[in-house]
Amino acid sequence: VANPWTSDSPEFWELEKQGKDVAARRVKRWAFSLQELLADPVGHDQFSKFLDKEFSGENLKFWEAVQELKCLPQSQVIEKVNEIWSEFLSADASCPINVDSHSHELTKKNMVKPDRWTFDPAAAHVYHLMKTDSYSRYLRSEMYKDYLQGSKKKTSMKGIRSIVSFSGRKDTNS
Template identity: 40%
Template sequence: MLLPQGSNQIINEVTRTAQVEDHNAIFKDRCCFHRSNAGEVMAWAESVDTLLANKDGLAAFRTFLKSEFSEENVEFWLACEDFKKTKSSAKIASKAQKIYSDFIQADAPKEINIDFHTKNHISQNISEPTLSCFDDAQRLVYSLMAKDSFPRFLRSEVYKELVKKQQNGNQKRWLPFL
């Protein structure tokens, strides 16, 4: 079958577009980055607060940290944020113990790197926890993320690729036969 001149170019473009859409369909099941627009993705660079407050930004940051085997800091920070919203005193005690055993105690499965004084203070007070019992540790972890993990994330190929994909995704394709 003979096709009009230029048709191969259009077919190739449609094929490339379909391949990109197939890739995006696969990628979106792994994460929710596809919903953010380029402005949002670039806004994540403003501050670690902006990144952590955005659902897609947080997901991207966590994915990056997991790739570096250092997700315990953001997981601890999130656990503390959730802990502060706890109303029931029984739940305060159980959640505090869970955070302590997961992140603070020696040889915890996700042990965070905090100074001896802060760790010791938490250990001495964990039997009667308050909603602020992890505040000092959370501040230290936040500072570490802001000064170390966050800048690395912004320099990472993960972030650069997300910005690029979102910029490309926001450009509409024009096909003359549609």
């Protein structure tokens, strides 16, 4: 059986992310970093549910909207900036986020000449909050512990030897 922890190849992890069964080691990877958690579709979904349960799901929604904004064609940027402002930061926002006054003021100034980076101060603040507060609470939560406990351990690694290469090792099965 191949050991993905000793491989330099990311293919094992990418293949596993696409699988329907969630192995315990995959769930454990979520504890590496918030970025690792959000990169995994199941981890992202679980964290999103946790945030909604804690009434802070708007933080992730805002941060994702800002990331999406950065990838839009220039012709759509101003419209998206206005949508994000209306939804998350305006006085009558439908899904208000809680940012410090400094970040809010910087963002408000950036609205004068909106671009892809208009929300960077607020997005950085929100990401920091999620990383230092929500994420650490999630890792200590029963929700995460239960998911880790119930995650399925893979019993078969059939075909993994062809995916993961181990330089310098000789195959002892030949």
